[in-house]
Amino acid sequence: xxxxxxxxxxxxxxxxxxxxxxxxxxxxxxxxxxxxxxxxxxxxxxxxxxxxxxxxxxxxxxxxxxxxxxxxxxxxxxxxxxxxxxxxxxxxxxxxxxxxxxxxxxxxxxxxxxxxxxxxxxxxxxxxxxxxxxxxxxxxxxxxxxxxxxxxxxxxxxxxxxxxxxxxxxxxxxxxxxxxxxxxxxxxxxxxxxxxxxxxxxxxxxxxxxxxxxxxxxxxxxxxxxxxxxxxxxxxxxxxxxxxxxxxxxxxxxxxxxxxxxxxxxxxxxxxxxxxxxxxxxxxxxxxxxxxxxxxxxxxxxxxxxxxxxxxxxxxxxxxxxxxxxxxxxxxxxxxxxxxxxxxxxxxxxxxx
Amino acid sequence: xxxxxxxxxxxxxxxxxxxxxxxxxxxxxxxxxxxxxxxxxxxxxxxxxxxxxxxxxxxxxxxxxxxxxxxxxxxxxxxxxxxxxxxxxxxxxxxxxxxxxxxxxxxxxxxxxxxxxxxxxxxxxxxxxxxxxxxxxxxxxxxxxxxxxxxxxxxxxxxxxxxxxxxxxxxxxxxxxxxxxxxxxxxxxxxxxxxxxxxxxxxxxxxxxxxxxxxxxxxxxxxxxxxxxxxxxxxxxxxxxxxxxxxxxxxxxxxxxxxxxxxxxxxxxxxxxxxxxxxxxxxxxxxxxxxxxxxxxxxxxxxxxxxxxxxxxxxxxxxxxxxxxxxxxxxxxxxxxxxxxxxxxxxxxxxxx
Numbered sequence: 274x275x276x277x278x279x280x281x282x283x284x285x286x287x288x289x290x291x292x293x294x295x296x297x298x299x300x301x302x303x304x305x306x307x308x309x310x311x312x313x314x315x316x317x318x319x320x321x322x323x324x325x326x327x328x329x330x331x332x333x334x335x336x337x338x339x340x341x342x343x344x345x346x347x348x349x350x351x352x353x354x355x356x357x358x359x360x361x362x363x364x365x366x367x368x369x370x371x372x373x374x375x376x377x378x379x380x381x382x383x384x385x386x387x388x389x390x391x392x393x394x395x396x397x398x399x400x401x402x403x404x405x406x407x408x409x410x411x412x413x414x415x416x417x418x419x420x421x422x423x424x425x426x427x428x429x430x431x432x433x434x435x436x437x438x439x440x441x442x443x444x445x446x447x448x449x450x451x452x453x454x455x456x457x458x459x460x461x462x463x464x465x466x467x468x469x470x471x472x473x474x475x476x477x478x479x480x481x482x483x484x485x486x487x488x489x490x491x492x493x494x495x496x497x498x499x500x501x502x503x504x505x506x507x508x509x510x511x512x513x514x515x516x517x518x519x520x521x522x523x524x525x526x527x528x529x530x531x532x533x534x535x536x537x538x539x540x541x542x543x544x545x546x547x548x549x550x551x552x553x554x555x556x557x558x559x560x561x562x563x564x565x566x567x568x569x570x571x572x573x574x575x576x577x578x579x580x581x582x583x584x585x586x587x588x589x590x591x592x593x594x595x596x597x598x599x600x601x602x603x604x605x606x607x608x609x610x611x612x613x614x615x616x617x618x619x620x621x622x623x624x625x626x
Numbered sequence: 627x628x629x630x631x632x633x634x635x636x637x638x639x640x641x642x643x644x645x646x647x648x649x650x651x652x653x654x655x656x657x658x659x660x661x662x663x664x665x666x667x668x669x670x671x672x673x674x675x676x677x678x679x680x681x682x683x684x685x686x687x688x689x690x691x692x693x694x695x696x697x698x699x700x701x702x703x704x705x706x707x708x709x710x711x712x713x714x715x716x717x718x719x720x721x722x723x724x725x726x727x728x729x730x731x732x733x734x735x736x737x738x739x740x741x742x743x744x745x746x747x748x749x750x751x752x753x754x755x756x757x758x759x760x761x762x763x764x765x766x767x768x769x770x771x772x773x774x775x776x777x778x779x780x781x782x783x784x785x786x787x788x789x790x791x792x793x794x795x796x797x798x799x800x801x802x803x804x805x806x807x808x809x810x811x812x813x814x815x816x817x818x819x820x821x822x823x824x825x826x827x828x829x830x831x832x833x834x835x836x837x838x839x840x841x842x843x844x845x846x847x848x849x850x851x852x853x854x855x856x857x858x859x860x861x862x863x864x865x866x867x868x869x870x871x872x873x874x875x876x877x878x879x880x881x882x883x884x885x886x887x888x889x890x891x892x893x894x895x896x897x898x899x900x901x902x903x904x905x906x907x908x909x910x911x912x913x914x915x916x917x918x919x920x921x922x923x924x925x926x927x928x929x930x931x932x933x934x935x936x937x938x939x940x941x942x943x944x945x946x947x948x949x950x951x952x953x954x955x956x957x958x959x960x961x962x963x964x965x966x967x968x969x970x971x972x973x974x975x976x977x978x979x
Contacts (some may be wrong), residue, residue, distance in 0.1 A: 281895075281953070284742030285768060286950035289744045291970035299744030324744055327773040328810045332768060334857050338835070340925075341860030342896045345847035388643045389637030391652030391677055409790045415638060417687060420680040456813070459843040482683035484837020504687050507694030508868040510862045515861040517732040542634075543695045573695075 275303040275316040278346065281339050299324050315349070321356050328528065329361065330487045337516060341400065341492045348516045351524060358562040361489065364532040366498040367565025368558075368590045371532055371537035374474055375410045375496060376447045381584065382592040383408075383616050384451075384570060385599055385609065388415035398436040400605065405440035405448035407609020411592065412437060413451035413477055416502045420456060426465045439569055451500050453477040455600065465495055474498060478531070478626075481505040487527045492530020500570065501531035518549040523556020525568045533592060538574035538583065547586065556587055568592050575603065582610055627670040628656040631699065634692050636678065652677050668702070675710050680883065682714065682839045685963045690966060704877060714842065717885040719851040719917025720942045721911075724885055727851060728763045729828055734937065734967050735945040737759075737804075737923060738952055738962065740786065741768035747777045750856040751789040753958065758793035759964020765790060766804035766830055766944065769855045773809060780820045787824035804853050806830040810839055818848055827851060831884075834858040839883045847882020853923065854884035860896075871902040875910020880920045884971045886945060890926035891936065900939065907941060921945050930955065933965060953954035 279301030284291050291299075304317040326332045336533035340346045364370075372378055385404035387397045395417075406413040430452045437450040454464055454476035468476060475498040480488045480503050481625040492499055505520060509515040511551075516525070518536070526534045534557055537543035539550050554569040572594035575583060580593060595612065632654030636751035637644050637969045644652075657670040679685045711850060717723075725731055738757035740750045751772075757765040767786075774780040782911065783805045790803040807817055807829035821829060828851040833841045835858050845852055856875060862868040869878070871889070879887045887910055890896035892903050907922040931948060955961035 276803050283770065285770065286742050286953060289853060290950050290954040295742060295744040299742060308936065324774055324776060325770065329771070330810070331772045331834065336833070336859035337861075338769065338832070341858050341927075342863075342890055343860065343880070344897050353714075355847075387650060389652060390641050391637065391648040392644070400945075417636065417638065417678065417730065419684045419685070421677055423677060445747075455683050455687075457683070458837065458839045464934070475738050479683065479687070479691070482837075483838075484840050486811045486835075487837050487840065490810070494812075503695060504691035505694050507696065508690075508691075508864060511697075511864065511867065514864065537695055544697050545695075561670050573692075575856050579927075586770065587648060600639060601643040 275306050275318065275593065276342055278316070279303055279318050279320075280334055281343075283320065285339065292316065301411050311537070317590075324356065326357060326360075329489050329542045333525075334486065338460050343516060347514055348515060348520055348621070350520055352489040353524070353562060355562040358564060361528045361564075362493055363528055363561070363564030364499075364517050364530055365492050366532040368568055369565070371498055371568055374447065375449050376409050379589070381587070381589055381616050382410040382568070383612055384411040384550055384592050385398065385409045385596045386411055386413055386415055386594060386596045387418065388596070388600070390415060390417040390421060391423050394429045394432050395423055397429060398432045401433045401450060402436035402440045403536050403605040404477075404609055405437045405446075406444060408446065409445070409448055409473070409609050411449045411451055412541070414453035415499060416453055416477060416479055418453050422454070426452075426456065426464060430467050430471045430473060434473050442579070446488065449475050449498075451475045451477050453500070454491070455479045458483065461487070461491070462576070468497060475532075476501060479504040480526060480529060480531070481509070485525065488531065489529045490509065497532060498532040500533040500535065501526045501529075503537070504536050518573030519552035519556040521551045524561070527557055527561065527564060531567055531569050532565075533568040535570040535572050535594065538571045538575055549584070551614065554591065558588060558590060561584065570594050572596065577608060577612060582614060584616065627665070628659050628671065631669070631693055632656055632671050635688055635886075636673065638692065645891075650772075660971055669937040675707065675817050679704075679713075679837045682842050684903060685710075686838065686878075694868070698867060698958050700867055701873055703870060703873055705834060706877070706915060708915040711881065711917060714845055714881045714917075715883065716881055716885055716914070716917030717820055717852075717920050718845050722770045725849055727800065732942070734940070734942055735763040735921070736962075736965055737764035737766055737848045737945050737947045738762045739766055739768055739947060740788070740950045741949070741953070742773065743768060743770040743774060744776050745906060747782045749786050750777055750782060753953065754786045754803060755793045755961055756787035758959040759797060761797070761799065761960040762801055762826070762962050763964030764802045764804055766853060766861065766947070767806035769806055769808065769830060769832055769857050771806050772853040778894075779805075779809065779817060783824045783832065787826050790834050791825065802828050802851075804828045804830050807844070808855070811836065814840075814844070818850070821850060827936070828853060830855055831855040833879060833884070834862070834881060838878065841884065842882045851885040852883060853880045853886040853888065854882075854930050855888050855889070860897050870905070871898065872905035872909040875906045876913070880910055880914065884920055885918075886923050888923040888925050891924045891928055894926045894928070896926050907944065911941060911943060919943065923947050928963060930965060933968060937969065
């Protein structure tokens with residue numbers, strides 16, 4: 274089966290069809306096979322990537338193109354060759370760049386979410402202003418806010434940015450507004466103009482909705498920090514098939530250029546384990562051939578009341594996203610302010626950087 | 627659980643957070659729930675799509691964004707509102723356009739594949755010429771051929787196109803060369819120029835590698851027929867999770883603008899059933915609000931020796947892709963010619979158009 278994978282992902286013809294010299298320089302080499310339980314094995318395949326990977330789509334294709342259509346194959350991780358990664362600049366800002374944009378050092382960051390979709394521009398802007406006044410470091414559009422009639426893209430971005438800027442002038446802080454840029458690929462240039470008009474420095478993108486390579490292109494040219502959202506990515510990280518969560522949300526989102534990667538926290542309404550969550554963060558922060566480290570934004574189940582429990586589980590370079598539970602509080606700015614004090618206090622941290 | 631999905635995919639906040647008027651116009655309505663076995667149910671949710679879907683990424687997000695991160699949810703199908711589909715022009719050529727390009731009426735089409743990756747330009751061009759001389763209707767790049775050193779994109783496209791054109795002048799036929807366009811999104815314009823320089827009228831794209839919305843943009847502006855490849859899409863069509871194969875490869879690839887959709891045949895080296903395969907074809911050919919019907923290209927296990935067995939299983943608007951088994955024949959042109967005669971002969975067909 275391991276040899277079959279190495280062949281399927283490269284020459285994709287039965288033995289004997291291609292010339293021996295072509296097979297020799299093109300097919301992956303099965304470097305090891307270890308039993309890992311009944312009917313399971315852990316396999317290492319060494320691919321001649323120089324002959325195969327000319328761009329990011331081909332990297333994805335080599336890792337999991339045709340074999341995605343088979344059953345029971347999971348890519349646990351990649352030993353990245355430094356020379357391969359030189360093709361991909363990765364995060365343009367990274368942890369340090371985002372800390373510079375928000376002016377926050379030495380503690381985790383807090384983010385709020387603007388939702389629900391269906392709310393009008395004025396109400397979204399009011400929520401954003403309260404989040405900023407309450408001391409949150411970022412406030413992001415929900416990933417379902419696009420260009421709907423209730424809150425059209427350009428109007429929303431200009432108005433929300435203005436409210437956040439006003440709150441920042443009052444507080445002397447630098448809360449960052451992160452609008453959802455995920456939209457038609459042939460209108461991204463126009464939307465980036467809207468972001469520039471609004472003075473916005475960061476944007477939300479969902480790599481699996483937009484295409485991971487479009488995110489890469491944005492990272493090299495958009496001039497804004499990119500916050501990657503996991504929408505539509507879940508079936509890729511099923512337990513016995515697909516890509517390990519650390520590989521997809523850690524390595525690949527970072528290689529594509531996400532400065533921040535959102536993923537569901539353990540104990541929330543998604544079936545991620547704390548082990549998965551910490552593995553993703555490890556891959557976002559690990560040394561990786563000179564690519565900048567990226568922030569984990571832990572979401573989907575962070576209850577404002579339970580933030581204290583989760584703080585020690587993650588590294589200091591973590592952004593905690595408070596969603597519905599924060600929006601449900603009657604005095605949003607006061608609630609945000611309590612949380613900001615909590616996150617600024619001393620924490621006995623389990624995660625290391 | 628059904629109400630949870632309808633909420634998760636829209637407002638994404640717990641009850642009581644959003645104003646009742648916003649919830650009323652935004653949340654999906656659970657239209658029906660039917661038991662479908664122990665711990666399984668078939669559910670219909672009616673979404674207020676006008677408030678939600680402003681573009682193709684948001685359509686994917688609404689169907690399977692956040693819930694992709696949960697377990698055990700599968701989208702079996704969509705009852706498409708005609709007005710929603712008006713946003714998406716679908717295939718630019720479709721079945722009739724591709725039949726016009728190849729000059730073939732009243733019978734299934736035959737395609738050959740240029741591979742393996744690692745072969746040089748001259749050898750790939752020779753294979754293409756033999757396929758064309760043997761009477762194949764299309765000859766496509768393998769989806770792993772991108773811009774590798776052994777066969778760089780522009781040189782390959784120009785040389786292969788020239789060999790196919792020469793074979794066409796000799797045969798009086800119109801074999802179509804389909805190079806693999808899946809590559810960096812910020813170089814697609816340049817690659818389309820290469821296709822124009824080569825006189826090429828069709829291209830291969832892998833929507834899950836490139837992004838489905840990039841395919842939509844290409845369909846509206848590239849001027850070439852698009853052949854969609856399923857690489858990287860497999861984990862989306864797992865049996866109990868994700869999207870039904872007919873929905874992903876049938877409806878969504880067609881809505882995005884694929885004129886042809888490649889998928890693995892039953893009985894080959896991928897676990898697709900004949901039921902899956904025929905369901906995909908049904909969705910590619912079904913009336914769909916004025917969108918052009920698209921060809922199924924059945925692949926991945928079509929043995930040249932077994933073509934006769936598969937012919938009656940599919941509609942006449944099918945392209946059969948012969949891969950490794952054809953390339954393995956010593957006289958490629960003669961083998962292709964035999965197959966062309968077979969496919970032109972009378973067939974007792976099970977599939978209907």
